[in-house]
Amino acid sequence: MSVDRDAAALLRQIETGERRLAGLPSKVDRSPAEQAVADQVHERNRRVRARFLGDHAAAVYDRLTKDRTVRLRVTELAFAAADEFPGLVPSEEQLAEESRKPDQAAKEGREIDQGLFFREILKLPVAGTHLVETMLMPTAEAEAMLPEFGRTGRADLGGVRLVRRGGIAELTVCNESALNAEDNELIAAMETAVDLALLDDQVRVGVVRGGQMTHPRYHGRRIFSAGINLRKLHAGRISFTDFLLRRELGYIGKIRRGLLVEEDPAAWPRRTSDKPWIAAVDGFAIGGGAQLLLVFDHVIAAADAYVSLPAAQEGIVPGASNFRLSAITGPRLARQIILSGRKIWAAEPEGRTFFDEVADPRDLDAAVETACARLDNAAVPANRRMLNLADEPLDRFREYMAEFAAEQALRLYGEDVLDKVRRYSTDREKSA
DSSP: OHHHHHHHHHHHHOOOOOHHTTSSGGGOOOOOOHHHHHHHHHHHHHHHHHHHHHHHHHHHHHHHHHTSSSSSOOOHHHHHHHSSTTTOOOOOHHHHHHHSSSGGGGGGGGGHHHHHHHHHHHHHHHHHHHHHHHTTTTOOOHHHHHHHHHSSEEEEEEEEEEEEEEEEEEEEOOOOOGGTTBBBBHHHHHHHHHHHHOOOOTTEEEEEEOBBBBBBBHHHHHOOOOOOOHHHTTTTOOOOIIIIIIITHHHHHHHOOEEEEETTOOOSOOOSEEOEEEEOOOSEEETTHHHHHTTTTTEEEEETEEEEHHHHHTOOOOTTTHHHHHHHEEEHHHHHHHHHHHEEESSSSTHHOSSEEEEEEEHHHHHHHHHHHHHHTTHHHHHHHHHHHHOOOOHHHHHHHHHHHHHHHHHHHOOOHHHHHHHHHHHHHHHH
């Protein structure tokens, strides 16, 4: 099979479909019959792409990465694929056009094609592992900031403040007006902060905690996280690669697995730099906040805090929670939390499945200090590394992420999701 010959055939078929789409009104102005035509075009094109990748995904990845000698992060890889194999994934120009649409519902849903692409790449043991490892490498932003952080022990990243006190790196999430809801910018800030904490030799333990809010309902109170920013999702400002994939493969993966600092598989004594992490939960950890807790070594909650994973009610997939939660809570409770939206309070017996420790809100600072002292132990990194290896082998995670890429891309454009985030944003505007 010839990659170039089949790529040329792919482009011809995709261009035929694109001409049909170009002859239709914009999505918001289409009749039901016209939208049915657009849906047929997209479905036919996706089947063509899937067949091409089924035959050539490994060769595609090797060409884009020069036989895996070049490291491309997910967004860079997607744009490189669009340039090298036109029609395979949306181009930068097509995604820029999508971003100019008034909201998520007005988009064509071209990110679904990215989900298809990443499913096929991540399914491959060699290429998929190379991509997962690429996303574990330090970002250029963190490497540029490291000398200053090493000198001052402080970094202001906008949505995240990073302070080193002794050997402790305190990451305070401070998206104050949005209850620490996550968006593209916060994901980038979190990854840079995590990188700095892992790169700095003076840091031995990392702590993540929410800052004090300016939101009227919670003014002056600390909140851990409200999860994905649904208002920005409605507005079409949540990126598939820069948010959904970068989040799981980037900063959350780095908390779990550490930074990849040695590319050589034979590097001695190890390839990664990793440290223990503590989460301190004030108020609530909803959605993405609850997902984040699943990768920490020690989780402390205020006695009045709770966690919930309302992704099924929102219509989306709650990150890697479906992969990790059953091992922590057991399968029955995991289904209650994910499929039925059950809320778990720190003070109830089931709270122990999420939280290692529950403290009076007034004593949370002291509890964090005690936990840091306990994990500031030279043997802890080696033992957490072995625990994580046993709990979550990289290949199992990679296979999960392959299917997550496709399912979440489809969910982003599900009619039920679009309707729910539209109603959520409308309700928020009325209550503002």
